[in-house]
Amino acid sequence: MATVTESAHAALYARHQAVLPDWLATYYARPIELTHGEGRHVWDAEGNRYLDFFGGILTTMTAHALPQVTAAVAEQAGRILHTSTLYLSRQAVELAERIAQLSGIPDARVFFTSSGTEANDTALLLATTHRRSNQVLALRNSYHGRSFTSIGITGNSAWSPTSLSPLQTLYVHGGVRTRGPYAHLTDAEFTAACVADLEDLLGQANGTVAALIAEPVQGVGGFTSGPDGLLAAFKRVLDRHGILWITDEVQTGWGRTGDHFWGWQAHGEAGPPDILTFAKGIGNGMSMGGVVARAEVMNCLDANSISTFGGSPITTAGALANLAYLLDHDLQGNARRVGGLLKSRLDAVAARSGIVREVRGRGLMLGVELVEPGTDTPSPAAASLVLEAAREHSLLIGKGGRAGNALRIAPPLTLTVAEAEEGADALRAALEDAQAELEKSGTRKGETR
Incomplete structure (x- = not known):
């Protein structure tokens, strides 16, 4: 050097x-x-x-x-950089079609944002509106963004500058396998203990719980995770209560974990999540994020909503080229x-x-x-x-x-x-x-x- x-x-x-x-x-x-x-x-x-x-x-x-991405961005920049969601966008539709199919979520709808924080904010808005509740389950040691709402569900005190929140958050075990009160257990015992903790927490919740949000592998938390199948075991409990499962794939998505395209697929025996959030890698450096959800959940909002920058022509053009390269190679x-x-x-x-x-x-x-x-x-x-x-x-x-x-x-x-x-x-x-x-x-x- x-x-x-x-x-x-x-x-x-x-x-x-x-x-x-x-x-x-x-x-x-x-x-x-x-x-x-x-x-x-x-x-x-x-x-x-x-x-x-x-x-x-x-x-x-x-x-x-990456030449394929820079060429796509340059070509699009020579035509038009920005339009907003008030106008149709061929690139946004094509990218949404590909992501909906890849997500594994049936009857999927896709909403583009400009960051992972905004994606998680949107997912929480959808879940709390759909369930008519501001109670949310999150994992200890979690991180989901730096906005006021996402900080309110962050279980990592090092990244939580305020205790104020529009949400009531209940934290469950399961994000860290090798430290904490269950570290000495086998994987099966660890999963059973975490499920029992979840059941106990739901028994003490005051009314309806909207959703559980979880990173399959905790990113800012130090790349920690529970055993494979843990989130599937959680989902079986959630389904009995009608609680939605949000998988935060901002860091785990697009095949990074090698064994699976999405992190949730290591827990896939209980079926796909209700809501999936993504960002970071899909844009390969451009400001791109988004939410995938079942149509019933995505369409629950009854107020006006648009996005000025989400799914812009230039970010979706670059993301399409980036995703194509990832899949083709x-x-x-x-x-x-x-x-x-x-x-x-x-x-x-x-x-x-x-x-x-x-x-x-x-x-x-x-x-x-x-x-x-x-x-x-x-x-x-x-x-x-x-x-x-x-x-x-x-x-x-x-x-x-x-x-x-x-x-x-x-x-x-x-x-x-x-x-x-x-x-x-x-x-x-x-x-x-x-x-x-x-x-x-x-x-x-x-x-x-």
């Missing part, structure tokens, strides 16, 4: 701090500006090249500067194959590390939980050190988890075997650097005492 002078980055960061909110988080002690990308690589303003294992928060789904299969290789490499690295508690996830959605050396205590300091060290080894990764101690690894789905090996080597080196720093710090503290 080229020598980093930091001058361009430091100057821009000073301007950033002067005009943008203090709570607008950036990565790294010395934040960087990414100026361009190609394939699975990006470059910063100092000319440094990185292997991208985070894809702009799981958003660059196929590749940076079996990127779900690539996520399964290359993701499996990457996970096995990370498992081997973890076995030799004193700060890795667990490698989890599936496909190209992998989490690495970090702890204090030789303990089971979550270590956000370790995650911060590895994040910085990975950058020094020309690798960009993400961070998450309730304690901020999990690494999030989610490269574009076109990742090659050679790039997976390269990334694993860089992460191994970063973990070794971080562990050495933590152990040195611990020694210094011991000497002080």
Whole structure:
């Protein structure tokens, strides 16, 4: 990697701090500006090249500067950029037809939004209107967006700046398999305990409950999940009460988990969800999200509603090209194959590390939980050190988890075997650097005492 002078980055960061909110988080002690990308690589303003294992928060789904997508966007930009939903859009109809068919939801209707947060807001509006109730079930450790409504159902306190909410949210177990009161149970026992918890919670609910919203794999929560089949077991309970199931596929959709096109399909024996939300990867970097729901649910609104930016000509043109590339090149299969290789490499690295508690996830959605050396205590300091060290080894990764101690690894789905090996080597080196720093710090503290 080229020598980093930091001058361009430091100057821009000073301007950033002067005009943008203090709570607008950036990565790294010395934040960087990414100026361009190609394939699975990006470059910063100092000319440094990185292997991208985070894809702009799981958003660059196929590749940076994918020719098919950039050509579709450029061609559409030369015709018309914007019309709104007050006018018919051929691209929006074609994309909705494809997504409705892929969703697995019968008699599906699709509404496009400009983000995953807005998609989840819309799903909650539909569910609460359809059920005439503002009571919502959510999983502990969950994250569904940064709007006032979606924060109200977020079960991760690190991302919830207010306790005020238009919803009454009831939180159930099941989002984290290897920590908490049920961690010692077998998968079958874990599922049974979570179902019993759900039944008990419903017995205490005051009247009608509108919906359960759940990420099949919790994204910001650190790529955690319950056992396969858990949400299906929940759905059998929900169906008895008429409660809707919303699956938040903002991060798990489009084949990223490898084994399934949607995360809900790991729980599919109880049938498809009532509502599905999506975003991020479908736009490959453009602002695109949406909701899929049964017609009965989608059509329950009786007030006027439009979307100024949802399903715009340029975002739907790009998304159509992106989805076609993903399907034509079996990127779900690539996520399964290359993701499996990457996970096995990370498992081997973890076995030799004193700060890795667990490698989890599936496909190209992998989490690495970090702890204090030789303990089971979550270590956000370790995650911060590895994040910085990975950058020094020309690798960009993400961070998450309730304690901020999990690494999030989610490269574009076109990742090659050679790039997976390269990334694993860089992460191994970063973990070794971080562990050495933590152990040195611990020694210094011991000497002080």
